[in-house]
Amino acid sequence: MISSGPSVELMAKLASPVQLGTRTLTSRFFLAPLAGYTHLAFRLVLRRQGGLGLATTDLVQATMLAAGHRKSLDLVETCHEDRPLSVQIFSGVTEDLVKAAVWLQDHGYEGIDINMGCPMAKINGSGGGARLMCDTRGAAETAARVVDAVRIPVTVKMRLGWDDQQITAPELAESLENVGVAAITIHGRTRAQGFHGTVNREGIRQTVAAVKSIPIIANGDVRTVEDAVSMMRQTGCSAIAIGRGAMLDPWIFRRLSEYAAHGSTSFEPSADEQVEFLSTHFHLMVQQYGDYSCQLFRKFAAWYGARLGVPEDLEDRLRRFESPAEFDGLTKEIRRRHGERACWVPTALVKVPNGPVSHW
Ligand SMILES: Cc1cc2nc3c(=O)[nH]c(=O)nc-3n(C[C@H](O)[C@H](O)[C@H](O)COP(=O)(O)O)c2cc1C
Structure with missing residues (x-):
């Protein structure tokens, strides 16, 4: 039972929809993309548990998508029940992102998310993912080109920066807002951290403070309702994206929606x-x-x-x-x-890419 006495302001925020450009979302709790996991079936089964505000596909290589490659088409496969949905694209080449964005709009998709956070060497090596955060002006120009090419909302997902010496998220967020990006998801780690260490909520808070009005969606290590509520309190974010926590507890969105409605939740699946x-x-x-x-x-x-x-x-x-x-x-x-083994939400059992980040 969670009843930690939410403030009136927080409850009012949770009860109100959040606006991502022209999209109105009734729940502020979103599914973060997890390559290899967040396919159509997983999104649908999560939606059926209730409370999920927005889902995003795995990252999709922009050129392959615009060229209609089978694997990319599988990643963006969707259906009426799979709404609201954003498709995440990545590339180090602006023109390719623009082509993929136009392709998505032409095929009826409602939101585009540009990946500026992926730490994998092969993606960074071609200028995509977190590499974009090293050149904030270039990244903002890239986003501007995509925003100008489509009518549907364009969002960005990023990290705090490349490493502790290059925390570029606040500056980049401000520039992205100025070029018309509708919202930003920020994973509170640097690229150098990979998935290690703790999430820097202060870094997320500074990013929230850097923008005028677009929603900042906080992300990283949210596993429970308490985690989500304290993330909102400490950072002032508008919404939360949950990745691994959704696999560890597929009912987390339902619990959060109960909390948003009543200020407490005691839901347990049978x-x-x-x-x-x-x-x-x-x-x-x-x-x-x-x-x-x-x-x-x-x-x-x-x-x-x-x-x-x-x-x-x-x-x-x-x-x-x-x-x-x-x-x-x-x-x-x-x-x-069932019942022979106790059910619990394993907060330690979290699989992430292994080895030094430069080898991923
Ligand atoms: C297996 C795995 C795959 C991921 N794939 C993507 C991806 O395709 N696009 C992306 O922006 N982030 C991706 N991420 C990062 C997550 O979206 C998220 O930012 C990160 O896991 C921190 O949030 P969490 O603690 O809620 O999982 C991935 C993370 C993991 C562990």
């Missing part, structure tokens, strides 16, 4: 709801990927095991099953044995 979640996610994947889903689903096993109370031997089999029929047999057994 055993049936937990097994149903697992089964629905997999079967939605099968609709998109067929039997290949068996392989794709394996990496979710570690995230879901503890949270969904899957006994450890069955979690191990979730990493190895080979057919939808085998999966259905497994979920029957999980249902029967």
Whole structure:
């Protein structure tokens, strides 16, 4: 039960919609993009639990998308139920971002997010992702070109900067607002930090202070309702994006929406709801990927095991099953044995790319 006495101002903010350019979103809690995870099936199964304000696709390479490559089209596959949705694009070449943005608008998408935060060497090496933050003027010019090319809202996701010596987020946020970017998501780490160390909420607060009116969406290490509320209090952000926390606790958006409505939440999914979640996610994947889903689903096993109370031997089999029929047999057994393993939100079990950031 969470009832930490929210302030009147915070409750009023939570109860009111947030505006991303021309888009009005009724919940201020968004799904952050997680490459390899935030596919259509995952977005849909999360939406069905309630409370999700906006989802964003995995990052999509701009040139490949505009050229209609199969893998990119899979990443942007969507449907009516999958709304509101933004598509995240990346490239170090402005012209490619513009082409992809126009392609997305022409194909009926409602929001474009430009990746300026990805720390991976192969993306930074070609001038994309977090590399854009090293040249704030160039990054703002790039964003301006994309904003001018489309009528739909354009947002940016970034980090605090390249490293502790180059904290460029506040300056860049101000420039991006001036060129018409509708909102900015900021992961409160530098590129050099990768996923290590703590999120610098003061850095996020300074970015909030640097803009006049566009929403700043705070991101990083939000795993619980308390985390989200303290993030809003400490940074003054307008909304929150949750990535890994949504895999660790698929009901976090529902809990947050209850909190936004009543100032407290005590929601806990029943055993049936937990097994149903697992089964629905997999079967939605099968609709998109067929039997290949068996392989794709394996990496979710570690995230879901503890949270969904899957006994450890069955979690191990979730990493190895080979057919939808085998999966259905497994979920029957999980249902029967549910309760053998305590359900908990594992805050430590968080998988991130390993090794030095320069090698990713
Ligand atoms: C496996 C993985 C994949 C990610 N993929 C993307 C991506 O495609 N685009 C992006 O902007 N950020 C990506 N991120 C960063 C997350 O969106 C988010 O900024 C970061 O994980 C911190 O938030 P969290 O603690 O809520 O997960 C990824 C992170 C992880 C762990």
